Amino acid sequence: MPVNNEDIAVIFDEMDESRFRSAFRQMKFMVVCLVVLIYAASTGGVMAQTQENIALPKILPGDEQALSQLLKQRRSVREFQDVSLSLEEIGQLLWAAQGITHPLGYRTAPSAGALYPLELYVVVGQVEGMDRGVYHYLAKEQRLVKTLDGDKRKRLARAAYWQSWISNASAVVVFAAVYKRTTRKYGSRGKRFVHIEVGHAAQNLFLQAVSLGLASVVVGAFGDDDVKDLLQLPDDVEPMIMMPVGKKAGR
């Protein structure tokens, strides 16, 4: 059958239209995927919950005690039960120390210039649902990311001049800091600010531990290089103090 010029024009028009329709369908599909991805990312659903990357539960429901009671009860404890902490407890302790409490990124503890020089690591011995190892706390995501495998508590105790009881804690929170985040703005005085901030964050964790019926202690006597080597901290991250946490023995 002969095909005239007009027919050819119609055929081309139809092809253009069908190509346009299929491109439009593809675009619609991509937009839907993008919306789903953005939603999943905002709810934390897109990041896999693995042993390497642990989403921490948010704040525990309140069983609040008066602050004055917590202050009265706070005591350094160096004997721990051979039991596990829950993921909620670990999440809550870390949040208390450095959790984000404001859309602009402000945290539970004050920070000179809001520069946030602190980095928290957790040496996990016995925590439900977590492998033993070393984890880095990501405050912005309320998440832990594993940096090392294996039980490091004994070696940590050795690095703390053989304070052997440290290895009986269910977990040890190591407070480290990047000085230059603060000294860049405040010069040598920035070092003082960093040390003050460690104290603020540590006391937050301490009081939170008491309110959860847990026990802790501040440990400042350790070899900086030994702890840094053991935890394989980046060059500019300096260990400041550590806080073994667990349930008090003899209860």
Ligand SMILES: Cc1cc2nc3c(=O)[nH]c(=O)nc-3n(C[C@H](O)[C@H](O)[C@H](O)COP(=O)(O)O)c2cc1C
């Ligand atoms: C900066 C600092 C470093 C500390 N270092 C250690 C330590 O290495 N080992 C230890 O067992 N206790 C350490 N402690 C805990 C103190 O010994 C303890 O706070 C003190 O005995 C008072 O007891 P309390 O905390 O029960 O009130 C340290 C406390 C601070 C504030």
